[in-house]
Amino acid sequence: MLRFEGFAASRAAECRQRLPALLLLGLLALARPLAAAELEVGGPAGSRRLDSAVLLATPATQDIDVPDDVAYGRPMRFRAVPLAPLLAAAGFTAADTVEAVALDGYVAQLPAAALLSDAADGAQAWLAIEPPDTPWPKLPRGEGTAGPFYLVWREPQAGGITPEQWPFQLAVLRRVAAPAERWPALNPPAGAGSDAQRGLAVFVQHCLPCHRLNGAGEATIGPDLNRPMSPVEYFRPDLLRRYLREPAALRTWPGQGMPGFAESVLPAADLEALLAYLAAMAAAR
Incomplete structure (x- = not known):
């Protein structure tokens, strides 16, 4: 029922301005290394499979620090990309519900309005990407790592984000009915x-x-x-x-x-x- 807790500050708006959503999705269509993982994103504009190696190579990807990470229960640093442009390019709107499906059977129903927000003083969603050649640490409970994809937040307290809204081992993000x-x-x-x-x-x-x-x-x-x-x-x-x-x-x-x-x-x-x-x-x- 519960995942854990964690929080931090952000420059997500700068990244969104540097890399328009359509350019980002164009980069995601490039060839993929064999070791890469894929995240399925299904929105009103159709379904796409986003490749971890290609995401890691985009200009929007940067190191972010999470002082009290939910999955690991300690400070963590991740390579991550702002999630809002990916969802916007897939056609998501603030009125939608996003279903986040994890590899372990965890399935969260998330408000798209929170995921799409890029307010500098608000909660901002980031997609953390596990590099294929440098895996993240094992989770405290011995369930593998939090990868290949992990939805993390900067300033989550500003948006009332709770631990259940930090799905790790993420495989699918898709639009669903409320x-x-x-x-x-x-x-x-x-x-x-x-x-x-x-x-x-x-x-x-x-x-x-x-x-x-x-x-x-x-x-x-x-x-x-x-x-x-x-x-x-x-x-x-x-x-x-x-x-x-x-x-x-x-x-x-x-x-x-x-x-x-x-x-x-x-x-x-x-x-x-x-x-x-x-x-x-x-x-x-």
């Missing part, structure tokens, strides 16, 4: 309170990248959170709150991949809205 429209089974039942309605948005951001609910969703990491039962049905309310904050305090198992939601990531009001949503969905199952 989650509640795409999967009606996610919608709270008629008559559900305002907390449950708000909880749907919390669930989509924090839980849907790893879990499904009522079979709805694309992720394959965690179990369905309403079939055959909801966590609200087998956890006492106080223990469920504690589990979401600190899972290892209640149970541990080999390969455990769910760290807790700190209050800085999931404020108390959002946590209560999430629990109200899960309870409403369990009652309507």
Whole structure:
């Protein structure tokens, strides 16, 4: 359900001015070395496969420092290219939802408005690219590296970006319908309170990248959170709150991949809205 945390400052607007989006995509059509990886980008203008070696050779690519990286939990430096021109050239608009699919089964639903933003004082999305000849370090949990592609942010706190919006081991970015429209089974039942309605948005951001609910969703990491039962049905309310904050305090198992939601990531009001949503969905199952 959760990835981790991290943040930094940016000169992304300068890069976007130096390299127009169409020129960048033209460079991406060049021949590729055998060791290169590919990222699939599917937008209104069609689907393209972007090559890591070609991306690394573009003028827009530069070294960026991430002081507290989400995947590695420490300062990192990456070769990266601003993501906004790539998405704009593929036809994405601020009204779109972008589905980010990772190699490990993690699937995040991201607002294109945040990914397309290039405000100098706002959050800015960058596509970090793992060089084929100099791999990144192994992830702390021994799941390989964060490559070949990794969506990282500069000044994420300025845009309310949470750890779930830093997908690593990235394979696909594609335009999709908004989650509640795409999967009606996610919608709270008629008559559900305002907390449950708000909880749907919390669930989509924090839980849907790893879990499904009522079979709805694309992720394959965690179990369905309403079939055959909801966590609200087998956890006492106080223990469920504690589990979401600190899972290892209640149970541990080999390969455990769910760290807790700190209050800085999931404020108390959002946590209560999430629990109200899960309870409403369990009652309507």
